[in-house]
Amino acid sequence: MSQENRIKGGLIDREKSFNFTFNGEVLQGYDGDTLASALLANNKHLVGRSFKYHRPRGILTAGSQEPNAIMEIGTGAYKDPNTRATITRLYDGLEANSQNHRGPLKFDFMAINDFLSTFLTAGFYYKTFMWPKSFWERFYEPVIRNSAGLGRISMLEDPDTYDKGFRYCDILIIGAGATGISAALVAAESGAKVILADEDFLMGGRLNTEHNEIDNIKGNEWAKQMIAKLATMKNVTLMSDTTVFGIYDHGIYGAIENRYLEARNNNKPRQVNWRIYAKRAILCTGATERPIAFANNDRPGIMLSGAVRTYVNRFAVAPGKRVSIYTNNDEGWRTAKDLTDKGVNVVAIVDSRDIEPVLPIDAEIFVGTDVVNTKSRMAISAIKLSNGKTIQTDNLAVSGGWNPNLHLTCHHGGSPIWNQYLATFVPGNSKTPAGLFVAGRANGTMDICDAIIEGHKTGLNVSKELGFKDVNLKPASTDSKPYNITARWSVDSGKDRAWVDFQNDVTVKDIILANKEGFNSVEHVKRYTTLGMATDQGKTSSVLGVGIIAENLSKSIDDTGTTVFRPPYSPVAIGAFAGRRRGKEFSPTRFTPTHSWADEQNAIFVEVGMWYRSQWFPKKGETFWRDSVDREVIQTRKSVGICDVTTLGKIDLKGEDVSEFLNKIYVNAFAKLPVGKTRYGLMLREDGMAMDDGTTARLSENHFVMTTTTANAVNVYRHMQFCHQCLWPDLDVHMISVTEQYAQYAVAGPNSRKLLQKVVDPEFNISNEAFPFMGAGEITVCNGIPARLFRISFSGELAYEVAVQTRYGDSFMRALMQAGEEFDVIPYGTEALGVMRIEKGHAAGPELNGQTSAYDLGMGGLVSGKKDFIGYTLGLREDLQKSDRMQMVGFKPVDKNALLNKDHSLAGAHLISLDGSPTTEDDEGWISSSVYSPTLGHYIGLGFIKNGLKRKGEIVKAVDLARDSEVEVKICSPHFFDPEGKRLYV
Amino acid sequence: MIINHPLLGPRDSEEFVYLGSAELINRPDWQNETAPEDFHNYQYIRENIAGENRELWYHEQGDQSWLVVTRNTLTHEISKVELATEVAKKMGRTK
Amino acid sequence: MGYSAFQILKDALSGYKGLKPAWRDAEPKDGGYDIVIIGGGGHGLATAYYLAKKHNITNVAVLEKGWIGSGNVGRNTTIIRSNYLLKGNEPFYELSMQLWENLEQELNYNAMVSQRGIMNLIHTDAQRDAFIRRANSMLFAGAGAEYLNADDVKDRYPFLDMKNARFPIKGALAQPRGGTVRHDAVAWGYARAASDLGVDIIQNCEVTGFSIENDKCVGVKTTKGDIKANRVGSCVAGSSSRVMANAGIKLPIESHVLQAFVTEGLKPVLGNVITFGAGHFYCSQSNKGGLVFGGDIDAYNTYAQRGNLPVVEDVCSGGMAIMPMIGRVRVLRTWGGIMDMSMDGSPFIDKTPIKELFFNGGWCYGGFKATPASGYCYAHLLATDNHHEVANAYRLDRFKYGAMIDEKGVGAQPNLH
């Protein structure tokens, strides 16, 4: 029969009927249902298996605290494992499958563990599986891993998208129940900008699940009206289905808005990760009910009493036909009342307290009595009482009392404090996040009447404190509903087990055994038994566990303590935290001015930080990367090549004191750099290690332009700002990054001048005499377009770098290529650039790796001893000056054919002497950069070896065990090609 | 975190880059006799205070100013934010 | 009482009546100790164990301000590896790996040392060269290393994003001997073994000061009173500066928070440990099924064991960038541990300017994997006055001479290590 347990009433839309499946069976439910309520409506009580013992389990709760009803929802790439049925809003076509069982849900083979449970107590695995040693990885661990775990993921890329957002408000109210709504009404009226967020898709909190009269109307109706009113106010933002999962520093709140229904229909983000900046927040998150630990308290059909009320009242579902109640507080009686009001048969009320009946209920009443056991594995059929009676029942509603949802008050290290009257923890006073207030049940104010007043007052006070207007608004009126409780943690379960943590299968016995073994601190118990570490984050088990430890160790609860609550309040999808940052959007992308042009040339691009640069330009017929790169090198050295070097950092420095400033940040002197000249500069960190290098040109008396490496552009700029603002604030220096203002191209090769002369406007004389090596100047090109020209060379050829405003970058590259046609100009990429710089022995990234000093790099000669500069003093430390430090030199294979038939270079190989062996002890250095030199016809390498500068000519071994190669190499000058640099000056 | 920039008001710390102790402003004199020891302490030794710490943050994605932020390392509470330039000048740094 | 399957059977059949505490919960001895170790974390407990086991010094107390294992040994991502580049480090971590390999049998405690392998992904040619250099350092030290090309990586991990990645995966450096260990169990196992050898483990005993006479340390002041000691070893990474300040010692250390994450339990997804080389993300799957992962530190100095959202988001995006199938997996818990971040990213095991006061700290976020060797070498130093050969470089004064051990080459900026 369809929805056999459905009764009258409820906040569901019976006009909208949905089909869904559970383990393949097609079932019906209504809009407004959760998956859990729809399953219960269809009398599906057995919904899952526990983690360790694979016990049959039913729905325990009606909220985000659910430990049992977690399942795989959706199929294929959309499958969501471990999803709580109790908070999953039903939609048409929902597919749910139970998880963590082998074989059908009813006949899980892994349930054998349940029968072995005597041996599988807490921590048993620390004591065995040690022999034989090699069996751990090969046998024990795979078996354990396969039987552990819960749901399965699809292993397919998540097809949904996620987004992020930023919202500001004066007051964030977390929880839209009676308390939160009361706070919101008054805060909104005061003029404050308010965000009201609630984890449920229907705002109203327990007003939707209880019988209350508020301001003389039904509680849920009142909630609906007030929410509607708030929705019309401009200064209010309502965020339903939004969980505030964490409080971060200075009023930053993390919240996840669930939009999966919208996502399904319109291809929108499944969730939005909101960063809410709130001046104040009021936590109105209510409370969560906890169970009582008695023998076999985990059977399907045993639910928390508040959840029973929720299913009956909100979802119009009868949880059973013969319901019994077990409680230690007044609320169990209200459950009985709501059930009988709805015509559901209540057979018994069992109250552990010896009290007068709280409400008149037509059922067997047992006070001062406990439930000591239950019957039937797949679904409860009877309970056994401490007075010896057995009662036939198909649903047991348990209430062990309510724990305030104070988790967020602890996110900054605060500890809750014990309240013996409420038999639970309430928010503590120390280390509560600044700006956070708590009201209502979350604050231990259990009576709804008091909670509404507290919400109202808190809203009012917080608004006033922020300077908003006083509001003359009365709190809503409702009847008092007192809450009386006497703690009952556990009932002696004899030989049977009594569950504390349902999902992780932690029983009272496990806790007692852990205590016996000296695990007495709550944290030790938690870690040893896994109590509270399941997907429900201990929401129903943590406080219960503390109560049981205290009882067992005869300690006060205060002395026992509580575990720390950490974000997130409820689990958050990794995708939601990542937002849009995945795939190609993991990082922003930077394109150079020649990108589209290069794309037309079929360039191969390479990621360099965020940039895409052209790596090489394959020509027709070139199938192997080296074909292209070798050609680019040879052609550049023979005639002329062009490379886009826009990505190099460029910083304009202006001011009266720039030269003095440069003197302080470069090892070499800059004070006397003439206008129209550029100079190589090496920058150190304060610890004396090389940080970056580049050139700086003086364009006019007070105007310099510096280049940095691509990789360090941002760091160098930041470092220079530090040096200026923090160390030498009175220097007149103004820095502006012009990296992106100019498209800059290296034009290199013997014909580079001839090529440039075709585009540089004729009034600028760039002959060798007029514009010598290391010249710099402002010129115009292509009929009046301003440009900067630098005669510098990384390739070792006659070369220039020419910069034009980026808007002309694309066009200028095309012009250069056209002008160069007569010289067979070629574009070259970063690979050829790298080959040529290694042929010339220029240090780059692999050499400037932060572990090398100016001396190590063979640039000790540059270091000025006559001035202070960053890195000077610490660079003089004795270990850095030792002659046996590893120094940069060149390496040539003794056998020129070495590595030619391999697909790798010498880079990364370590260096040992010919009679050395590949051990740490004999290790003398390593090869940092290595390429095949088409100019020389063999591999070459730059690297560091002990005392290298004095060992030129010596033969050593370059050993690469990782790639199984060993090559004899000769230590040489790093300047492999044109060591005198004659080609630069022509 | 939110840093209340003295010129721009509250800004998310994601706009900033952290460096370390504000003592890094106090760069020693290279010509002091004790320069090697001074620079060693300056560069490597830290008070590492559990409590109010004066530290340098750079507003990289903002106005590019260096700030001296007084922040409690136990609670993260920020009690003061100053422009590093002004702090540096007060500490006697000039050219 | 030895632990074994047989013993479990016996215990179970007797209703667990004979169960005993895993370690003695001791109170301070009036007569004091030969050696007092401050800090009942992994390193402190390991030190005490090796003092007793290797050097027969058993009149030892370990003082813990909270419960043992409450520091970083209980709040890390459980990875072990010996894949270091520099000579100052690699032999030390390799010794640690060898000690891990025999730990459980030695301690008679299953800490689930799982040599499932660790893989560092390579995304650029320059990174490959650097990793090859590192692989060779490892191979020279006998630690084992394997270079995998892109196809090898794809074969092993078909779920990695090989086609749409912003930073394509070009290969990997693997250390097959790397893996994970059940972190809490390391503290418990050492505690139990040390306690059995006579070491006093004293919980809820916070050290508030040192008794120093004529530049010589003669004991500690604690919340449980003064405790005399012939020799004191601090071993409180995360709180090093605070504790050593009581002796007037300033350190080349800053405290930073490293966040870690665990997801809901899943059936096996990830066989070994993966590290993303172009973002900040490393991940393994615990035997319980949760993905355990982490990334960068939170950049600012802090003693608060919690971090902030930017790093949470960065780390998760790193995960999505290489394993886009984890998008729907939910983060269950995030937490933060306080790291001693040293000025070159490498630790200290050394004497201090005060006689009989020793220091162990500065582990940055590499402390967990170092636990056995740290204990071993610290015990060696405390017992013999000599630095163990593999820990010889871990001197407190190395910066004075310029003998930095800077694996990353980022200089004296602790938050970048």
Place this chain on the structure above:
Amino acid sequence: MSNYNITKKPALGGIKHEFNDVFVAEVTDHSLVMMAMPQKKIDEIAKELNDNQELSIPSMGKSSKSKDNLITLWRLQKNQVMAYFPYENHDAESYISKKLSTKAYYTDQSDAFSMINISGKNAYLALERICPIDLDTNVFVVGSVARTIMEHIGTIIYKNDTDSFILLVMRSFSKSIMHAIEVSIKNTQ
């Protein structure tokens, strides 16, 4: 005379898009020049600006306009002010220095940034997904300007009119920021 003439190209090709009620367009044919003011000369410079253009140095995070409405100054830094003006030659630096004050240092930034205008009643909804700055109409009033980070891209946001914003990013990021804006609009419609 050179035989080669070169032409300019906007970063996004002058793209224009309409998404229901949100409009996105690259802003072209404008110039940007950063004016750096030496500490000692700020007062003199302020006076010159006032004399020349009846233009004041705006307070931090705000903008000001010249008498003829053609020059807008953005105060993003203490010692630096960005001038934004409708001028489309390649000598923006000298052009603006003559109009403003000769005592400041000028650096052409016209090509360093690309500019995108996003406007329409729901523009802020899209921006809410990427912009960490509070765009509340009472807080970020017309004329406000801020430099921040959006989708990990350094971005300047200027509110040029009711329901209208101009975003500036380093030119190389143009495609990434455009994509971010489009996704934001799509996600909020």
